[in-house]
Amino acid sequence: xxxxxxxxxxxxxxxxxxxxxxxxxxxxxxxxxxxxxxxxxxxxxxxxxxxxxxxxxxxxxxxxxxxxxxxxxxxxxxxxxxxxxxxxxxxxxxxxxxxxxxxxxxxxxxxxxxxxxxxxxxxxxxxxxxxxxxxxxxxxxxxxxxxxxxxxxxxxxxxxxxxxxxxxxxxxxxxxxxxxxxxxxxxxxxxxxxxxxxxxxxxxxxx
Numbered sequence: 001x002x003x004x005x006x007x008x009x010x011x012x013x014x015x016x017x018x019x020x021x022x023x024x025x026x027x028x029x030x031x032x033x034x035x036x037x038x039x040x041x042x043x044x045x046x047x048x049x050x051x052x053x054x055x056x057x058x059x060x061x062x063x064x065x066x067x068x069x070x071x072x073x074x075x076x077x078x079x080x081x082x083x084x085x086x087x088x089x090x091x092x093x094x095x096x097x098x099x100x101x102x103x104x105x106x107x108x109x110x111x112x113x114x115x116x117x118x119x120x121x122x123x124x125x126x127x128x129x130x131x132x133x134x135x136x137x138x139x140x141x142x143x144x145x146x147x148x149x150x151x152x153x154x155x156x157x158x159x160x161x162x163x164x165x166x167x168x169x170x171x172x173x174x175x176x177x178x179x180x181x182x183x184x185x186x187x188x189x190x191x192x193x194x195x196x197x198x199x200x201x202x203x204x205x206x207x
Contacts, residue, residue, distance in 0.1 A: 030187075030188070032189065034191060035063065035191055036192055037060060037064035039188070039195065047080065048080055049080040050077060050078060050079065050144060053102055053113075056103065056110045057111040057114050059111065059114055070080035072120075072121055072192050073194075073195045075195045076181070076183070076198055076207070079200060082200065084104070085204065085207050086203050087099045087100070087203075089203065104205060112146050113146075115145040116148040117207055119145070120147045122193060123142075124194055127140070128140045128170065130153065130154045130156070132172075133155075133156075135152040140152045140153065141175075148174065148207060149175040152171070152172050153171055155171060156167070156169075177206070181206060182199040182202070184198060184200065
């Protein structure tokens with residue numbers, strides 16, 4: 001693993017972010033006539049490690065629209081950099097990195113972490129409610145496939161000093177641990193699902 005390379009990319013990603021929770025990269029490319037699984041294979045820069053984690057977790061059918069129990073999904077997608085952060089920062093008592101390869105991560109851990117990022121239906125940004133300004137309340141409360149309780153919310157920003165006319169953001173609040181995660185690119189739609197790509201500052205284990 002070229003962990004130093006990915007750490008360098010992570011630092012670059014940090015430098016590109018504002019002080020807010022959200023980083024709107026504007027990278028979303030609308031509608032794709034394929035499955036979520038096929039879409040991930042079109043962008044090696046962002047999703048190569050994500051694909052390997054999905055394979056290790058045995059969840060290819062879920063992302064490929066072949067799971068009869070869950071034919072459509074919403075995926076809050078952790079990118080390669082998010083997964084590399086998790087691997088680089090997970091150390092043992094001797095400060096030695098525990099997972100040098102994705103194959104080193106236990107299968108059940110991969111499965112649980114991935115399912116904490118998946119909702120059992122298609123949900124676009126507009127389908128989530130607004131957060132109550134200045135609070136940690138409001139939005140849409142929903143359970144991920146892992147059983148993790150999430151509060152997914154839209155938030156309005158100011159522009160030129162005028163409240164609520166700036167860019168609209170989408171965020172996730174993991175109720176079990178309090179982490180708040182920003183969406184970099186929302187509303188990437190495939191035949192069997194929606195992908196909301198998470199910020200490069202996100203670490204895989206936070207949901």
